Amino acid sequence: MRYRLQELVVGLDYHQEDLRKTAASGLGLEPEALRNFKVVRRSLDARRQPVFSFMVEFDSAATLRESRNLRRIDEEARVPVLEGLDLKAKERPLVVGAGPAGLMAALVLARNGLKPVLIERGSEVARRSGQVEKFWHGGALNPESNVLFGEGGAGLFSDGKLTARSKDRQGIRYFFETLVACGADPGILVDAEPHVGTDQLKQVVPHMTKLIVEAGGEIRFDTRLEDVTLMQGRVSAVTINGAKSAARQVVLATGHSADDVYEMLER
Secondary structure, three states: EEEEEEEEEEOOOOOOOHHHHHHHHHHHOOHHOOOOEEEEEEEOOOOOOOEEEEEEEEEOOOOOOOOOOOEEEEOOOOOOOOHHHHHHOOOOEEEEEEOHHHHHHHHHHHOOOOOOOOEEOOHHHHHHHHHHHHHHHHHHOOOOOOOOOOOOOHEEEHHOOOOOOOOOHHHHHHHHHHHHHHOOOOHOOOOOEEEEOOOHHHHHHHHHHHHHOOOOEEEEEOOOEEEEEEOOOEEEEEEEEOOOEOOOEEEEEEOOOOOOHHHHHHH
């Protein structure tokens, strides 16, 4: 049977093997009795003496009495919820914005065979970083590529704090696993307040865009959405960098700072 144990408390200087030993001791078992031991969640509790509090899962042949912190669970099936989807499109889908939402939308569409086009008004990470440095040290602002706009979105320069209001736990897990596959610290899969860090993101984000291209997507930097044309309530075309082209599906992942996009949508 599989169990989930919450509020497993250890000191800040813990070693990984301490987790299984502490859990087993509290249950009156030997550490070897807890098989397939896995950390699910880790948080820092600093209300009194700072400690780490863990949520863990394990298999046990023993029938354990359930309590507030211990309960029996059914092992969740590992279903790739965002792959193998039956998606169809007459035109290549357009994704606008290369922040986390746009990058994941483009990657999922590409992995499902739709060959999306991802456009981003700002520049790629390497060029954008230089533009931001010029602004911070001399005040030279590029209005199209800066701290807010460019590959990686605004989070690239704000330490990549990973927060979401979404309750789609499987989808968020898929996103976090993608970040780890691209070089992020695996700790984000279990930390209660995860963040990647700007130093890592500058390596992780280009890896993500590479995955999109390898899966059949296309990415265009320094490319700005200027207008969306509707016909009978449906998207029929978009205007990008002054040129109009057909479009049927448009994913807007523009972030909160693209005022011109929201003004265009209101019109």
